[in-house]
Amino acid sequence: MLKREKRETKVLDVDASMQGTLAFKDPVNLRINGNFEGRLDTKGSLAIGENALVRADINGEEIVIGGKVTGNIVAVKSLKVLAGAHIVGDMTTPSLSVDSGAIIHGKCHMLTGSGSKGNIFNVEELARYLEVEASNIIEWANSGRIPAFKEGNDWKFERPKIEEWVAKEKTK
Secondary structure, eight states, rough: OOOOOOOOOOEEEEEEEEEEEEOSSSSSEEEEEEEEOOOOOOOOEEEEEEEEEEEEEEEEEEEEEESSEEEEEEEEEEEEEEOOOOEESSSEEEEEEEEEOOOOOOOHHHHHHHSSSGOOEHHHHHHHHHTTTTTHHHHHHHHTOOOOOTTTTTTEEEEHHHHHHHHHHHHH
């Protein structure tokens, strides 16, 4: 007898005005069609609809922007900016796609590495990813408390090792 594992997809479609912090520890498919102000921390996919107005820093895995976003965006796997999108803020991602007609006011930082599991963070990227001050990252790297390596004079951090480290720290 074969057991079939159902992979449950969690979908949240927000078509309202909201304020605050939305944080998801498990993967979800989140779509925002209304107004949102605050902070978004997601796993899975996040879509900002073409009529949405978002004023928030966004951290996620796979992000698609179709509306207006004011805030910095960190996409761990990919960021797609659709034709009608308007972004005011900096973007960090290993994979960026921008449709003709999109408007972007900000800087783009492309993460290095081979594929979404091989990302290499610098100090600033890791500080944003872990939501801590860059000075803490440098202190942890200098003391050997966090997995890191030097490239020239700069500390670098491999995403898979950081994720393992975070999981171990949570259990302490």
